[in-house]
Amino acid sequence: MSFKKCSWYSLLLCSIGSVMVVYYLLRWSWQCWHGFKVYVLSEIWQTNLRTYGQWLYGATSGIGRAYAEELAKRGLDIVLISRSEDKLRRVAKEIESRYKRQTYVIQTDFTEGHSIYSAITQQLEGLQIGILVSIMLSAFFCLQRITQVINCNTLSVTQVRLSVWLVFAVRGKGLIINISSEAASQPQPMLSVYSATKIFVTYFSRCVHAEYRSKGITVQCVAPFMVSTNMTHNVPVNPLVKSAASFARDALNTVGYTTYTGGCLTHALQVTPHTRSIEPQLRERMAETRNKQD
Ligand SMILES: NC(=O)c1ccc[n+]([C@@H]2O[C@H](COP(=O)([O-])OP(=O)(O)OC[C@H]3O[C@@H](n4cnc5c(N)ncnc54)[C@H](OP(=O)(O)O)[C@@H]3O)[C@@H](O)[C@H]2O)c1
Numbered sequence: 001m002s003f004k005k006c007s008w009y010s011l012l013l014c015s016i017g018s019v020m021v022v023y024y025l026l027r028w029s030w031q032c033w034h035g036f037k038v039y040v041l042s043e044i045w046q047t048n049l050r051t052y053g054q055w056l057y058g059a060t061s062g063i064g065r066a067y068a069e070e071l072a073k074r075g076l077d078i079v080l081i082s083r084s085e086d087k088l089r090r091v092a093k094e095i096e097s098r099y100k101r102q103t104y105v106i107q108t109d110f111t112e113g114h115s116i117y118s119a120i121t122q123q124l125e126g127l128q129i130g131i132l133v134s135i136m137l138s139a140f141f142c143l144q145r146i147t148q149v150i151n152c153n154t155l156s157v158t159q160v161r162l163s164v165w166l167v168f169a170v171r172g173k174g175l176i177i178n179i180s181s182e183a184a185s186q187p188q189p190m191l192s193v194y195s196a197t198k199i200f201v202t203y204f205s206r207c208v209h210a211e212y213r214s215k216g217i218t219v220q221c222v223a224p225f226m227v228s229t230n231m232t233h234n235v236p237v238n239p240l241v242k243s244a245a246s247f248a249r250d251a252l253n254t255v256g257y258t259t260y261t262g263g264c265l266t267h268a269l270q271v272t273p274h275t276r277s278i279e280p281q282l283r284e285r286m287a288e289t290r291n292k293q294d
Pocket of ligand 1: 065109223
């Protein structure tokens with residue numbers, strides 16, 4: 001009697017186990033196929049980004065500049081935005097002579113809040129903006145600068161979008177690329193304002209994409225790990241850390257394949273249980289230790 005019961009339960013458990021194994025195998029195969037498509041096939045069959053329109057926004061250094069250069073190489077004209085007029089003119093000149101594309105510069109400081117956006121909108125009038133790459137960054141902060149960090153990292157993403165929205169809506173086509181960060185995937189003690197503003201960028205991008213994709217507007221959110229730029233003190237490139245140029249090239253290949261990406265294969269592979277579970281715990285422990293020392 002007990003033997004029969006036992007085998008009945010065993011059969012049930014075996015069936016549940018088999019279903020779970022098949023489920024996870026299918027899920028894993030699907031993820032591998034998706035990864036292959038986004039990071040390998042996309043290099044061979046690149047989306048023609050010129051179909052979005054002629055001009056692009058970018059910045060004067062790091063990831064933003066690398067996007068601008070890569071898109072100039074692919075035949076787009078460029079609008080550069082950042083704080084330093086000298087740097088803007090120098091970078092614009094370099095892009096014009098290297099890639100023979102037109103450039104246009106807008107000097108502004110995104111930490112200044114609402115007041116700057118009407119001037120930006122005016123300066124963009126008449127330009128056929130087809131792609132917007134929002135990369136603005138304010139990462140390092142003291143208490144007095146919290147509003148500036150929030151203005152730079154979140155207000156800029158929402159307000160600059162409004163400046164080009166009308167153009168996109170009229171044309172029924174447009175691409176917005178918002179740079180978030182893998183630091184947004186988990187709460188990051190010691191980087192609290194930065195990680196909170198970056199998860200804002202991620203959620204905002206994903207919501208707006210869902211709201212507007214039927215109108216022909218694509219919003220892609222890119223969440224990198226480490227890229228060698230001024231922000232990361234130009235840390236040497238290695239198998240885990242990408243150069244800005246190679247990151248921008250890989251990330252642009254993923255346009256048309258996915259609307260949320262780590263940007264490149266090596267960064268996608270770093271989204272593992274390690275970063276999802278161990279790293280945040282380490283950061284929490286570090287924050288506790290630092291608080292005890294203060
Ligand atoms: N590098 C990484 O490892 C990494 C990882 C994850 C996410 N990200 C994200 O990637 C984005 C770009 O970072 P990055 O590493 O390329 O940094 P970066 O090399 O320091 O470049 C930042 C760019 O933004 C401009 N900028 C900074 N503050 C500004 C302001 N207040 N108003 C207008 N322009 C401003 C800078 O030009 P001026 O100084 O001339 O104004 C510069 O062109 C950021 O959103 C960052 O959070 C980077």
